[in-house]
Structures are given as structure tokens and as C-alpha cells.
Amino acid sequence: xxxxxxxxxxxxxxxxxxxxxxxxxxxxxxxxxxxxxxxxxxxxxxxxxxxxxxxxxxxxxxxxxxxxxxxxxxxxxxxxxxxxxxxxxxxxxxxxxxxxxxxxxxxxxxxxxxxxxxxxxxxxxxxxxxxxxxxxxxxxxxxxxxxxxxxxxxxxxxxxxxxxxxxxxxxxxxxxxxxxxxxxxxxxxxxxxxxxxxxxxxxxxxxxxxxxxxxxxxxxxxxxxxxxxxxxxxxxxxxx
Ligand code: PXP
Numbered sequence: 001x002x003x004x005x006x007x008x009x010x011x012x013x014x015x016x017x018x019x020x021x022x023x024x025x026x027x028x029x030x031x032x033x034x035x036x037x038x039x040x041x042x043x044x045x046x047x048x049x050x051x052x053x054x055x056x057x058x059x060x061x062x063x064x065x066x067x068x069x070x071x072x073x074x075x076x077x078x079x080x081x082x083x084x085x086x087x088x089x090x091x092x093x094x095x096x097x098x099x100x101x102x103x104x105x106x107x108x109x110x111x112x113x114x115x116x117x118x119x120x121x122x123x124x125x126x127x128x129x130x131x132x133x134x135x136x137x138x139x140x141x142x143x144x145x146x147x148x149x150x151x152x153x154x155x156x157x158x159x160x161x162x163x164x165x166x167x168x169x170x171x172x173x174x175x176x177x178x179x180x181x182x183x184x185x186x187x188x189x190x191x192x193x194x195x196x197x198x199x200x201x202x203x204x205x206x207x208x209x210x211x212x213x214x215x216x217x218x219x220x221x222x223x224x225x226x227x228x229x230x231x232x233x234x235x236x237x238x239x240x
Pocket of ligand 1: 009011047074094096135155192193194195196214215216217218
């Protein structure tokens, strides 16, 4: 049976810890890495933001060292972050846009506009065996640019599709389908993420050639009820 890979984003476990400035030893991020793994997650996804509002450099280092499954490091497309990725060597990097004031990653990366800069960063990361994806909106121009800069996959931002209603939602879905098909034509893997819950994950499974989803906020929130093991396990069942 083929299954869509699940990356569990644990940023918000670190958010809870950082609410007290990181002075508490709880919640223990590595415990939740272990729980996600035990429940069948395929990778751990961590976003090292430039303002370090949740995940810290030491979290990246420790999770890469102790996780039994691959780590996907989300990061801004900057020299500083690339240096850290080359130091810690996660198996995967996902390049995301970043604005300091935003609550979460609000839009997709403009690969077209930053082609030269992104291309250089991906070259450095690829030389060390790190596979790089781009987090983009469903836009064929961004897919093409992602291929040209050497990405192995595009992760499509599903946040708008999740929130839109009626005709707007249908229009966004068509864009997602068109972009996913184009991605496949260009030999790029199709990933998706942002704002997904059990219901929208059931729907996103219909996206052509979808291989991986990265989900965080919902799983951690749902985990408050029954434990993260339970929420991740339910999601793994949905993705089968
Ligand atoms: N994928 C990317 C690239 C993201 O930036 C995020 C948010 O950190 C996610 C997936 C997960 O989104 P959510 O927490 O809404 O599930």
C-alpha cells in the first residue's frame, strides 16, 4: 500500500517552551520527536526562524542527532541559514519566505525574483547531499523557477485553499492541480502543507502525484486532547 509521507512540524512544542523564555526543560522536544516517530511519522519538520521565536539552533542539532527519522529544516533563503544547515546537515531543507512580523508563513517563496540567490544556496546544500524543496504558491512560473534553481520538490502552500470558501476555493484547487501536474512533468516531487487538519488532509490526497505533507499546528493542538501519539497516528491512517 502506498502512503503519502507525513512530516510532523514540531515548532509549536518549542513555542510552548519559549513562552517562558526557554527557562523550563518542558515540554521536551525530543520526547515529541519520539512520539511522532512511534506513531508512524516519516520525518520531523522544524522551522528555524530568523527571530528564533520557537525552534532554537540547539533543537536543530539535538533532533538531527537523536531522531530515528529524517529531519526537514525549514528556513529562509539566506546565507546565515545556509551556513547553519551546512553545519547541522539535515537530510532535507525547505526554503520558505520569512517576514519578522508574520504569525506564520503567510505566502509562498518568490523563486522567480530570487532565482540567482536561491540557485547559489541550493548548489551549496546539494554538494553536501542535502535535498532542497521550495515552499511556493500554486503558480507554474514558480514551479519552473524551482526546477531551474535545482530544487528536488515543490511544497505547495495549502493555507489559502484551506481557508477559502466556494468559488475561490475551487479556483485555488484548480491552480493546485495544474501546478502539481506541471511539477510532475518537470520531474519534481509534489509536497503540500500549511493549515491542514484531518478533513483537509483527506481532501488534499486527491492532489495528483502528492508524495508528502508537512503538518504542525493542528497535530500539536489536537495532541492537547489525546496526546501527540494519537493525533499523529490518526493522520498516518488518513494518509494511507
Ligand atoms: N510547511 C511549511 C513550509 C510551513 O512553513 C509550515 C508552517 O511552519 C507548515 C508546513 C506547517 O503548517 P501548519 O503548522 O499550519 O500545519
